[in-house]
Amino acid sequence: MNWKEYEKHAAKLLNEEFDKTIFKIVSQGEEDSTKPDIVIITIDEKNSFFLEVKMPNAQSSQFVLEIDNNKFIYGTRNKYKSNLFSRSIIDYMNKNFTKYNKVSQSGILIPIDEKFINAWIISNLQNKGIEYIFSGTRDNERIIPIDAFGEYFKATTFFRRKKSGSRILSKNKTEDFLASFNDKFSYEPALIFNDKKTFIKSKKEFKNNELFIQSIKNEHITYYLSKKENNKYEIKILSSTNNPNVIFQLSVKDSKPIATYDLNMFARLIIEKLNEADSK
Secondary structure (H helix, E strand, O other): HHHHHHHHHHHHHHHHHOOOEEEEEEOOOOOOOOOOOEEEOOOOOOEEEEEEEEEOOEEEEEEEEEEOOEEEEEEEOOOOOOOOOHHHHHHHHHHHHHHOOOOOOOOOOEEEHHHHHHHHHHHHHOOEEEEEEEEOEEEEEEEEEHHHHHHEEEEEEEEEEOOEEEOOOHHHHHHHHHHHHHHHOOOOOOOOEEEOOEEOOOOOOOOHHHHHHHHHHHHOOOEEEEEEEOOEEEEEEOOOOOEEEEEEEEEEEOOOOOOOEEEHHHHHHHHHHHHHHHHO
């Protein structure tokens, strides 16, 4: 199960546990890491609870660094502001600048005290409004309060270069995509437009090596066919950037904190919170 499937799995289990006459479960994190993965919303939309979904082995809360005058600085395009905890990590790296300034995609360990790592991750999740984390193995899923993050997860910090993902096909690239597709497959596909996204429907399933289409006009642009369903593919543009990132790798500790909830306990907790809010 990959992380996308795991997020759908989490949403399905929560939908089964929560009363649909009172709550609705919205899964929204798949396409945007700056948003909570799952939102539990009351039907009247007066109250909402945000969850992050983390597989037992996952990554979290990475941030980009830039180099200025032979020192690392917090990236200007990071979504959230730097704080004491990210600065502590950057200060350590600057003290060991020659070790980290030639970083590659394989990555280098940053041996930072775990209290700084956990504090950064918690602050980053709080910026998204996260209150709880869904995690655990199948049939043993748990809800972890964000304050218990460091009791449940062990976080290790690495510095490595990482491509910054993909974006939707923009209108000004549509003509180039069609020409590039035609150059590779000798036909021009029909496009399907839906909510700013662009799709194609193929008569056959593309092989893995056919999913990547190099632009014939720009060597820095590669188009990617992301499979959705029934030979329907969303067209995306892969990023050409290769930024150095501080990345936090998570694993589940052997000893679990007391303050976790199974799904039924968690549903009851949310009801209690709603009742407390209504009584105020």
